[in-house]
Amino acid sequence: MDMRQIAVIGFAVLTIFGVDRATAHPLGNFSISHYSAIGIGKDAVELRYIIDMAEIPTFQEIQENRITVDAEDVNVQAYLTRKAEILRDGLSLQVGGKPLRLHLDSREIIFPPGAGGLPTMKIGMLFKAKLDKDSINGEQALEYHDGNFPGRAGWKEIIAVADAGLKLINSSVAGTDRSRQLSDYPTDLLNSPPQQLDARINFAVGTISPAVVPVRSPISVAKTTLQTLESSNEILPPEQTYRANTNLGSASSSDDSSIQLAANRQSTPRNSFTEMMATKQLSLNIILLALVVAVGLGAFHALEPGHGKTLVAAYLVGSRGTFKHALLLGLIVTASHTAGVYLLGAVTLYASQYIVPEQLYPWLGLVSGVMIFTLGVILLVQRYLRRDALSGHVHHGYSHHALGHPHHHAHHHGHGHRHDHHEGQVSLRELMTLGISGGIVPCPAALVVLLSAVSMQRIGFGLLLIVAFSVGLAAALIAIGVLMVYARQFMARFHGEGRIVTRWLPLTSSAFIALFGVGLTCQALVSGGFIRL
């Protein structure tokens, strides 16, 4: 097994556990992002400086400096030393008008995978600058300027905090961290990221003040101070990220005086399932592994909103469905989901000049929304009428083979067997309608896999992956269904088939199905531009 295969398997394992790191850089492939955290202490100013290079600048650095994507490599270490000096020369820090010399205390480099697994690069440096004892008497002005990579697009953030015993009188920058040291960019700010390259802070030795003084309306997402970030265990590097941390100076080896870099947390519409298609070499092991991963992803996918699990659950709870029905419904949803993907894929391929798949989603959504709504209403009306007709004895609906609860099925109210079965059986037509409506809207992820497979001339593999994905989806849906059947039976036993189970549960669930249909229809109408809000 070569390194590439190991990397692919490592990646696949990560995807199984839902860790989806290998995504495009959230600020664009061209970007270089900056982060400066200025910590003012009584004796020294500490500057935590991080540079996050997206795929293209990383490639340029790798080319120009002839380095490999291996943080442990000697060449990379030499590069890191050089780069830290170059970057330091681009920074200026003054207190009381006097320039301070920044000493490199520790540095780190990591290469988190970006779009298509291509490397990105993060460099972190911890600089320290001694404060002149005299300079911290009375009020002082600190000025900071980051002159690195002028004009280059990216997230540019500066924060400033002061130690206890120091007071920040005012500051042109926030005291809170918005991007978690460039590892978690707030998505609402990605289109207009902060562009701070200068900071002016007035501080004084004086009354003990809170360590953080947010000044300019902090749009903070995470109210994390520098101190808490330093000791935070939350920011851990992903396993596949290569790192090297070099502490300079013996006294600075404790955790909070070193740099800990983390890969970006953002995920993009290109998910791990899609990425699997990009695997270059396909050996049997890789294919099997990919299939296992696809099954896992399918199961997880079933738990995301909008894939019929709510419908399956609501229907089975309300309809006296059995294990068999749960199985059947799960299979129908999955089959229609898979068929939907294939159908849409085929349509997209043959009509790609005229139809954009995005235009088809709302139509499919509309069709299934209306179908689900109609079914919900029919069920509601049926069950409401049934309540009047069968008032007081609606509870004999369980199938006789329903999983070991025969004692609930005595027909002691004189209703004939025929009626009982008609009442209790879940109609196949209902199941089909619901299953197909619930599953027909294919998820973009599965469609992208299919289309990527086609564009990479790996149609067979793509189809196979989707089948595996569907198997996982089915297993999860069936499991949910079975759980619902059991839960309802358990509840029924508990309440002795009281009014809740016999009357209100079926009514509520059918009302829920109708509402779900309305929701789906509205969503389709809005997203398809049929109506404007």
Add this chain to the structure above:
Amino acid sequence: MAINSEDGDAYGILGDALLEVGRYAEAEAAYDHMVQLERSLYSYSRLAGLKSTRGDSAGAIADLERAVALGKAAKQPSEGIAWAEWQLGMEHFAIGDLLMAESCYRQSLQTYPNYYRALAGMAQLRTAQKSYDEAIDFYQKAIAILPMPDYAAALGDIYAKTGRDEQARQQYALVEYIGRLNDINKVLYNRELAYFYADHDLKLNLGLELAQRELDYRRDIYAYDLLAWNLYKNGRLDEARAAIEEALKLGTKDAKLFFHAGMIYSSLDAKAKATEFLALALSTNRNFHPVFSATAAEILERLEHSTDRAGVERQGQGG
């Protein structure tokens, strides 16, 4: 437009989209409507682009000058004004007026310091003037701000021309890397990469495939030029001729288009047309490209020489 029919920007964006897909008449109508609604930096810049495509360089230059003046008067964002100034420089460069082009690029850089387009414009200008070191410096500055694939390709060409093969290789690798990222990101078109492959005789099959795919999404004249150039490189000359004729249909004055046409006709042995277009390329802008200007001159000379010789032979036979 349904919400606010007085919104000039909406017509502007509609026109842009129509222009990109090659529906020029409709684009013109949209832009005209926009100009009627607002006489601004944005409306005149757009009109200028269309005029330029139609080969009306003087009209385009006049509109861009008007756009810059209106932008300054209305205190529009400096990057927008710098864009129009850069575009004005490009118009002058296209017709070989290097002095005016330089003045416009400098103005653009003054309006918006380190504007990457103007830096790249200066780089192209210095290349045309054969001041390669300065050109390299300008391209490096532009790439440091935004590594556009066409800048990297042009920088690579200068490195190659000045014998710095390793640096050239690095820039070419960057172009391909950006193309690969575009593919991963499912970017629909990859025009720069397809030009790059054809210009450098690399991966010609892939280049042609990209050019054909480009035409699925955009049918503007440059999509046809790209296809023609890639078909020519793949030896499919008749199809290349059909495509280049489509690219030339609007009468665009672009030395690159004329050069491609000249090369295609030359290979088809249509000597008169080849001579006409190669001469046109060089008269439009003698230094339109660091490598292809020389190629055009060389082939033109050969064609004229052979014509002269044929003429002499004919005269000899006649006498």
